[in-house]
Amino acid sequence: MKGKNTDYNFIIGLFLIIIVLLTFSFFIEEKSFFQEKKIEHNLNYKKQYNFFEKKKLKEQFFILENEVLKLKISNIGGTINEVFLKKYKSYDPIQSYHKRNLFLVKNYSLFYKMNFYDKKNGSKIDTGNILFKPILFKKDKKFTTLILMYKNLNNNNREKGNLYYIYKIGTKKQYDLNFSVKTEKFKLNNTVFINLEQNIFPLEKDKNWENSYTQLYYYSHDLDKNKLEYLSEKNSENRNINNIKWFACKQQFFTTIFHPKNELKNVHVYSKNFNSNKFLKMIRINTYLNPNKRKELNFFTRFYFGPLDFSLLRTYNNNYEDIIPFGWGFLKLINKYFFLPIFKLLENTNLNYGIIIILMTIVVKLILYPITYNQYKLSVTMKLIRPYIEKINKKFGNKNIIEKQKSIISLYKKVGINPMSGCLSAIFQIPIFYSLFKFFPTLINLRGKSFLWVEDLTSYDSILELPFFIPFYGNHISLLTLLYSIALLIYTKLSNDGKNTMSNSDNYLSSNNMDIMLYLMPFVMLLFINSYASALSLYYFISNIINIGFFFIIKKFFLDEKKILLKIKKINNN
Known part of the structure; x- marks a missing residue:
């Protein structure tokens, strides 16, 4: 009986040791700032990389939603494919009741990417052309979090660094989305380029009237003074601007706001009118960051996809409500x-x-x-x-x-x-x-x-x-x-x-x-x-x-x- 107990304990002990070793090796392999989180690996990196190069992998989407928003995020480029506003409808000239689902973003009408150079490994990264994989999808009482990762591999399929896209959305009636970009084991060049472009859909009954209210606003900080500026709603326009706190691609009743944590020092903005029935305007924003001595990228911004509701925008305490065109003076x-x-x-x-x-x-x-x-x-x-x-x-x-x-x-x-x-x-x-x-x-x-x-x-x-x-x-x-x-x-x-x-x-x-x-x-x-x-x-x-x-x-x-x-x-x- 004693021998049997000894064998039984030995088996249990051996099993526990194996679990500890596997767990330890797992965390060594994925050592990062996500160590405290449970990370699930469902794809093989080598297989994923080869398939992407051969363009054999199918596009995958990940859904983030709450009571008012539903977002569809693609694994290709890690960008937002769709933004659906649940509480509103857009005008449909064909249907008798003139209503259809309101998509503020659809089929990549909003596109953003980063370009940077890794001096350590001599590789160029264009986030718009890389394939991400999900490593965390977690929902709790307050937030839903999605973490996408791109593992930068060399020709021998050896790891050269990790790039993370982190999306976080509130579970209730929140129209804002937190978005972070982080690198690990990179040695970046001094410049990281950011490109953002949005093609704006018509959503209202009178397209010409709506177009007169559609334009790019930006909030800048200059000489200890904050001021709200905007591009022309009638003509195409280029402008170089400095010390920008946030941008708003504003329509008659809705807006997309891009609000980085830190001010953007040098920015080029461009707005172009369309004569087609598909889009009202195209707005493009180009800027760059300087990681300096940190060498790793740690960029945070907030997206707001929602209505131009004065009371709602005022709760953000960032002067968002000023873009509602209540007139001048x-x-x-x-x-x-x-x-x-x-x-x-x-x-x-x-x-x-x-x-x-x-x-x-x-x-x-x-x-x-x-x-x-x-x-x-x-x-x-x-x-x-x-x-x-x-x-x-x-x-x-x-x-x-x-x-x-x-x-x-x-x-x-x-x-x-x-x-x-x-x-x-x-x-x-x-x-x-x-x-x-x-x-x-x-x-x-x-x-x-x-x-x-x-x-x-x-x-x-x-x-x-x-x-x-x-x-x-x-x-x-x-x-x-x-x-x-x-x-x-x-x-x-x-x-x-x-x-x-x-x-x-x-x-x-x-x-x-x-x-x-x-x-x-x-x-x-x-x-x-x-x-x-x-x-x-x-x-x-x-x-x-x-x-x-x-x-x-x-x-x-x-x-x-x-x-x-x-x-x-x-x-x-x-």
């Missing part, structure tokens, strides 16, 4: 700190987005009501003092212009009005008016949202497609734009009826020309915004309906023209 401030907070607040009601725009219009008009009231009061008062202005004109004629102007100004002061206040009110409202041109076409919250006959509030609505193209107007009829123009024409008629009283007293202003301009504006707007976002036309239409309502409410309940006229007569008699 004061217009941008109005959109970011006035319209957007109001919209976000109303969005919490979970109502239809068309209703939210209507409510937003009502809220804004109520805030601006004092200006509307003062404008109407000025219009009514100017209408009532017209006879007194004409008397002053007859009294002085054109002989004593200075005294005539003094008398008119004195009359204005007596009745308590300032004609310049009307100009100031108009000047105040102009930035608000034009800021909306940038607000609605770039608000991703409205993208794909329908209202009544409108399919997408960020694109034009069409009740009739024309068989021909009208310059400035387009080849369709937008009902919302038509309604807005009619409402604007009615409001213009009401608000300017009897308003112009200075035709004989103001040599520098032609009343008739002003009337023509005012009544021409509705037709100009009809041409100008026919292809704009239907949300914009809806806002302007409701805004003018409210203005017409204010006109009658103020006239009936707040301004008594008889009392104002009696006050004017009393002042004039004194």
